[in-house]
Amino acid sequence: MTDQPPGGGSGGVDPERPLDVPEPPVTPGGPEQPEPSGSVVPPSAAVSQVDPRLVMRQQGFGGYLSEFKRRVRGGELGSLPVIFGLIVIWIVFWSLNDRFLSAQNLSNLSVQIASTGLISVGIVFVLLLGEIDLSIGSVSGLAAALLAVLNINHGWGDLASIFAAMGVGLGIGLIQGFFFAKVGVPAFVVTLAGLIGWLGLQLYVLGDQGTINLRYGGTIHKLTSYYFDQVIVGYVIAAVLVGLYAVSRYLEYRRRRDAGLAVVPVQDLALRTGLLAVIAFVVAYVLNQWKGTPLALLIFLGFVIVGDIVLRRTRYGRQIYAVGGGIEAARRAGVNVSFIRISVFMICSMMAALGGVFAASRIVSAGQSTGSGDVLTNAIAAAVIGGTSLFGGRGSTYSALLGMLVIGSISSGMDLQSVNSSVKLMITGAVLLAAVVLDSVSRRSQKASGRA
Amino acid sequence: MADTADSSGTPVLALSGVSKRFGAVQALSEVDLDVRAGEVVALVGDNGAGKSTLIKVIAGVGPPDSGTLTWEGRPVAVAKPHDAQALGIATVYQDLALCENLDVVANLFLGRELMRGIALDEVGMEKQATELLTTLSVKIPSVRIPVASLSGGQRQTVAISRSLLGDPKVVLLDEPTAALGVEQTAQVLDLIERLRDRGLGVIVISHNLDDVFAVADRIAVLRLGRNNGVFDRRTVSREDLLAAITGAIDNVVTRRQARKSGEDRGDQS
CATH class of the missing domain: 1.10.3470 (ABC transporter involved in vitamin B12 uptake, BtuC)
Structure with missing residues (x-):
């Protein structure tokens, strides 16, 4: 590709491209290519054009709800069933x-x-x-x-x-x-x-x-x-975790916006960060009610987080x-x-x-x-x-x-x-059987809706 | 690229005397093939003629038992897919080319991810992917959905676009239009011509003679694992080409004649 920086595009920002160009709306069917074969189409300014067929999430609470329904139907449950199951288990035993x-x-x-x-x-x-x-x-x-x-x-x-x-x-x-x-x-x-x-x-x-x-x-x-x-240790660790999460998400948001790519709404980031903060500080509070923050839990969490970064970011x-x-x-x-x-x-x-x-x-x-x-x-x-x-x-x-x-x-x-x-x-x-059944069933419905 | 864009110069890639055997089957015997910069060579032949085997030899997936590969005039060994990639050979396979669980961006950059330090440069990759797909007029709903949710034709265009990211000099296309609709076939053919205009050597396997006549400069025919002629697209007729592919010279009539002449000599077969 002659018009791409080959290989190591550091920063991912093309100097020849004006940034923050408002994108022209793309009509259904997209720009056809009537030119004689062999001509090279100049890269258009519409970098993050969105296909009209793609189902986009609507803004606001209704958007979350319809997105949730679509995901359940498509078998893209993610970690929702297990979190739901965990809450049920805790309520029952409590x-x-x-x-x-x-x-x-x-x-x-x-x-x-x-x-x-x-x-x-x-x-x-x-x-x-x-x-x-x-x-x-x-x-x-x-x-x-x-x-x-x-x-x-x-x-x-x-x-x-x-x-x-x-x-x-x-x-x-x-x-x-x-x-x-x-x-x-x-x-x-x-x-x-x-x-x-x-x-x-x-x-x-x-x-x-x-x-x-x-x-x-x-x-x-x-x-x-x-x-x-010391009571403070748990809270400091919680604050650092939440802070790192918020900063990394926000930096990613800024880079995507600067590169002209589709971004998730800022409210979304705030909501996720808030949710994480509530969980982290509640956990820290509960642990401080007993002996404090256990070293074993921190080591386990550390390996979970590092493992996730290795898997998704490298x-x-x-x-x-x-x-x-x-x-x-x-x-x-x-x-x-x-x-x-x-x-x-x-x-x-x-x-x-x-x-x-x-x-x-x-x-x-x-x-x-x-x-x-x-x-x-x-x-x-x-x-x-x-x-x-x-x-x-x-x-x-x-x-x-x-x-x-x-x-x-x-x-x-x-x-x-x-x-x-x-x-x-x-x-x-x-x-265990229930989990494997869930895995198999969700895999099947993912195949049916094309998300294996 | 410009210095090798002379289509009459030395071939970018030349194979000579390539043989490959699978057990009792001699899949390729003494096959020659070459491609110059800015040239489209179509590789045609009947089922089992050895086209895919030859592509695998070039791509480093199945190294040959004997024969030499010459890259820009010097002999090279291509033992692994990585060797071929390092030389500048990009391959688009008919099947199994994409990881269905990864999204389009991840698939496009698989094996040559952009990095920021030790982390993946997701933003840079997504930006380049979007630009590339826009340039090639490839239409997919989003570059961030798993390939599993794309149609067969969309997957093929992603697979072809993928080959262009490594800045290759030779592109191998294994049946690029086999699974495509009419409009997408036209897009792929446009794409192939664009590759040629950029000074790339292109080797296309195709069963579709319309496609072959539309884009190829030269047409190399394989039959039963051997070379069966290289034709110039402008001079060869469709009948001659079909004859070379199917071996129509070696048809029932000629065999009968041969048998008759044998009987004349008293040779019972």
């Missing part, structure tokens, strides 16, 4: 036992979900490729065992042990990713072998000790037991979505599919290892049962419940947070009711 919404219980809940939530952030990356990793439970257990053995038996430092455990996670991801991407074994089989094999290694590492207790008050223990008890993340949406198209566009696959499995296993570290920190020990049981299913279920598709190409790390809140709330609520664990398992299974 009506059964008003301690459910107490500051203490909510604070505990926020720490409880961190371990499996971190694993779930990793599995989101794999699910985006349309693949699955069944080994995450075993990898988290192995990482916890290694952490304990290195820290207690071999006297490694706390941080060194944590990083070593995460490094082993990276290595495991490299091995599994290699067999999947280079050898061509289905990920399901590779990670099923990993599920068994890494559990075996976990038992081997623990030896005949069975369970190794960690040090109380050490850095590892503090990961899930430290609270910022070239690497874009390539992950591309591989998940059409592997052949991605390969032909020059995406290194093997690299993407291997690196995603490395991220997933590393997050599983970090989740294992948090699990060990929470119970201040690592044993043969760490990482077993419902860790694997809960992590995958959380991602799917939160809205990440099992079919690849759709989802975000926020689904790990939302899904973990749902699963954690059900679990915590039933614990308060002293429900038998048999019932808990059945209900969690039903919730």
Whole structure:
């Protein structure tokens, strides 16, 4: 393209183009091209012309309502069902036992979900490729065992042990990713072998000790037991988060407007920022009613946010979505599919290892049962419940947070009711099935309305 | 680009003696093809003649078993799609060209995203995408909707527009008009002529001889994986071209004659 800056158009503003040119209305049918073939049409000033066929949202509240109806019909529910479900779950458990919404219980809940939530952030990356990793439970257990053995038996430092455990996670991801991407074994089989094999290694590492207790008050223990008890900390963090969100959205708005592109109304930005601010400050307030802002929650949130930025704002993340949406198209566009696959499995296993570290920190020990049981299913279920598709190409790390809140709330609520664990398992299974059904159905209606 | 815009000069891209085998099938044997700057070469042939295989060889998707590729006079190896892109070869495939879950902008820039630091330059990409599509008179509802919601014809125009973003010197089009309506076919043909006028070499695969005669300068025929003649569009007749494509010289009548002459020599077949 001779009239485009090739490649690196920094700032995206063409100096030869007058800015802020009011766009002439485009008539239906658009400007036809009557010129003899071969002539080059000069770029018109109408940069952000809008096709009349495109359904635009009307202004005002009615606009939001009709947009909402259209989305529900088209299966573009996003995170609405899970937020709605979460509210229902909270109301139900609160009506059964008003301690459910107490500051203490909510604070505990926020720490409880961190371990499996971190694993779930990793599995989101794999699910985006349309693949699955069944080994995450075993990898988290192995990482916890290694952490304990290195820290207690071999006297490694706390941080060194944590990083070593995460490094082993990276290595495991490299091995599994290699067999999947280079050898061509289905990920399901590779990670099923990993599920068994890494559990075996976990038992081997623990030896005949069975369970190794960690040090109380050490850095590892503090990961899930430290609270910022100064009231101000929670509010400052909330303010910073809201501020960063508002500034980044506003800068994006300004750049789009300056480039002559379609922009969302400013009221929209204000509404979203206000909503985020209310949520952030309510959370900070509730947490301050108990012990303060938990470190574990901040770390979990940090990984969720960073993961989302990586996925949506970087070239690497874009390539992950591309591989998940059409592997052949991605390969032909020059995406290194093997690299993407291997690196995603490395991220997933590393997050599983970090989740294992948090699990060990929470119970201040690592044993043969760490990482077993419902860790694997809960992590995958959380991602799917939160809205990440099992079919690849759709989802975000926020689904790990939302899904973990749902699963954690059900679990915590039933614990308060002293429900038998048999019932808990059945209900969690039903919730997972409901989420997958929702995923499949919404995918079908998205196909019908052309938004796969 | 201007220095190579002489259509009688050295070919931008030349293939010689390219062979490719899939198991028991010799898909290509000793195929030659060249394209100069500012020239449209149509690649025609019956089903299974090896057209798509040849395109894949050039695009680096399926490297040849033997034969050489020459780029602007020097031999090059194209083992990966990235090699072809780096040289300046852009390919538009018949199918599987777009990621349905990504929006139009993301698809246009897939593999060559604009960056601001380490972040994607979404504004810059959207601006360029809109300008490009406007320049090419490509009509889609919005550049921010997923490709899944576009019609087949709209997807094809997006796929072709996509190939132009990398500032290529040679564009390969695999059946660009196969899925298009009448008006969109005309748009694509206009687009191909615009590429030629910009000094690009264009290789078009097509089954539609009307399209071929409308835009091609030269017409290369493949038959059963071999070269079966290169024709000048201005001098070749439709009948001769069809004969070369279908191998009509090798038809029932000629085979019968050959058999008869064989019988005359007492050779029972």
